[in-house]
Amino acid sequence: MRSNAASFSPYSVPPGLLGELAQFIYAAAPRPVPEIALAGAIGLMAGICGRAYNVSNPPTGLNLYTLLLAPTGTGKEAIANGITALMKSIRQTVPSSVEFIGPASIASPQALAKYLANTSPSFVSILGEFGLTMQQMANPKAPLHLVGLRQIMLDLYNKSGVNSELRPSIYSEREKNTSVVASPAFSIIGESTPESFYEGLSERSVSDGLLPRFTIVEYRGDRPSRNEDAHAMPSPELAAKLAELCSYALSRNHPGQTPITVQLTIEAQSMFDDFDLYADEQIRGSTEVTRQLWNRAHIKALKLGALVAIGRTLYAPMITPDIALWAIQIEKTNVHNLQSRFETGEVGEQIFSEMSQQSRLRSVIKDWFLKPWPELQRYKIGTESMRTGGIVPYSYLSKRLTNDAAFKNFKTGATATLKRTIDELCKCGEINRVSPGQLKARYGITMESYAITDVEQFLAGLKHEVKSFF
Template sequence: MNQNVHYLTPPLPTGAMQFAPCGLLRDVALFIYSQAPYPVPEVAQAASIGLIAGIAGSAFQTPTHAGLNLYTMAVAPTGIGKEAGAEGVDGLMSAVLPTLPAAKQFIGPSRFSSEAAIHRHLEKSRSFVSMIGESGKWLQRVSNPRGSQHDRDVATVLLKLYSKSSAHSIYRGAAYAKEDDNIADILSPAVSIYAEGTPETVFSALSDDFITDGLFPRFLIFEHAGAWPARNVNRQRQPSTHVTEHLRALCQRALDLLQQQQYVEVRIEADADAILTAFHDEIRRVLETADDEVTRHLWTRSYLRAMKLACLCAVGTNCQMPTVTTEMVVWAINIEQAATNNVISKIVHGETGDIAKSETAQMNKMREVMNEWLAKPWPELAGYNVGNETMHSMRLIPWSFISKRLRNKPVFEKGHNGANATLKRTIDALISNGEYAELRDFQKREEIKFSGRLFVPANEHDFWKHNGNYLKAR
């Protein structure tokens, strides 16, 4: 049998994020996917990126002089097969270690007990990936302002280390009363993380404060929200000779560079650079026009992550002279946009557990429902048994429709003092913002045969005023 060919790889589900277009990053993802008893593409994607970032993080640099470390997270329901990510990484490294024992330094601890523990490990290995299970609970713990000081210190260190992998960055050590306990400075440390979690634990604490705290937005989130995978009856138990040798070559190249305290700057083709520059400019426009800190925090590292993803693909394709191509850049940008848009969509649609703290999500959800009334044709709304076609044609939004559509949504149901109070606060906020106005003492109620509360977009209320039908905006 030709061991260079991956036989019986399960097909990717429709709509799944595509693996890297070429090189070791693709081969590693395919192996992790093919060896899983229940293959989940998002798990294979996150784990493969985490592993290659852990190896290449400090030894290779982007054209903008950033290291290639990344924090990735696979999010999927309990029992679906998330453990296959870490198991696949272990299987790959087990194939490499017999001929290159030093490569074990690229796999870091699965738990950080304190700031000092991270420092101590960095003294032994300044480029590694840590695989963290139950990451939702872990993130909640280290991000809790009322948590233990050790946990908070770990979060602070990981925030700092994310951007300390560039060639000339130094992570400063610590001095203690006993000189033997002192911790040395670390040159360009590259800590990568591959984490696993469930939607319930990862998104349950996704409030505005949790995001602006800074650690969560540093993760590239791969969520599997599709159908449960079928059992893989033809699992690939061991990586092919081709994949093993390719991975070993990358480990050896990285070890040599680290030992010599050197690095390789990844090149980029002109057309690929132009696409990345356009993406950078687009992100800048989003950040400049965003009216909330949550949006800024979620998008602010998107360009850098896309650049790092493309460079990891290039390193996996040719670790001697890595060069980013257009194909790699397009893949990287698509991955970054899909992952970030997915998190933003959850916030906008009120799909996070502790969403009651997020007024932004509540307002966005109410805007969505009010726009639905205005935009959809009447036959699609008639089934709600609220209002009538006449008032719909007059663009009058009934409160009963808003309430019926939203009162059972978690974003309102879990709000302070319950759904009704939260709904009232939200419509008051939209009115105060000048987005909507309430029609009071509306003169055509008999014509439309409706006696409940009515709202109109603020930019249309002058029409009613000039026609004598609008008396007072609240």
């Protein structure tokens, strides 16, 4: 399972059962994308293990809010389809495993609280178009049921530990009253397109605390090719492992049982302690957005690491240094991505700013130089020798950006906005227009093209040092 996006993608397959679940979702997808498969596997493990296992001191359960961002047409439905196939494969062996998959829509906070109290105390809900839902919940004029839903989601994130509980709520209409729920473990897999998610993002949506609770997995690649060998059902070996996990988690969720505490090796504990200190340093003296984004980074990474450890050793899970490194890298990427979006004006109304347009243009130019050449050939423009020579054709930029929100929704229109933005980068000395004569003499073709002034410097910001996260 290898990323379809540029080679610097920070996402990799973790060891153990979580990695095997991701591999299956990937293999079963008509259009396989590693990031989509990984988001689905993380969410499924959180739904199953959220209440049965704890980590940290004070203890917290392992429920997670996961948000997948992927463009339209890239196969986001692979998550729901893959999880359905996985859970169907163990339904006869472990009938009660159906409890781990929650409703696909949640109408009100009362409905969610009652489901946790009466149906299942630990589950994951797969919620489509969740970017739009988050926009609606963050709106100052949001209806009362969405305000209440946002509030209970804020509350539930921290309630899955052995010593926690969701307190009851009472209403003027008695049938809406909710009862106390001990250690409720509510997990989410949300799906959205980057465009709709970032357009609705604002400092308010960060400061209210809901967005920082999410682990965001983003796919930045193009539409993948069809998988002609998609697997319909998991292997008997994978089904047996999943059945064993579900059966054990259900037993730990019974009244009177206590959760298993995930342990850490001395080295892994030291890595998480260092990461916690690193997050503290990012928070001190920073903006409210930065403070909020880093505030839960340590605990989110710890939960991720615990889920991977359970998949390795079901009955006595231990977070090892390799697991710690993987989990910290995922969360660090998550926070830095959101930070950079705010800093470059790629959120909310800022999306239509000149700063954001320049940032998007730079990003697409970088894709031209960093993506595998076979992936770029689908645009049917330019030659690989042009790319090697530091030349990017205008036709490629146009095909990539005329449908981008930062350009197509701007008042002057996509084409005029793109040409103005290219001109700005030329004036800044980052790129230069190549004359048709020069292009003809060197590459035997004529088309509007631009040369990168300093390719190495231009691409410098994209390298991820996976093993050095501080």
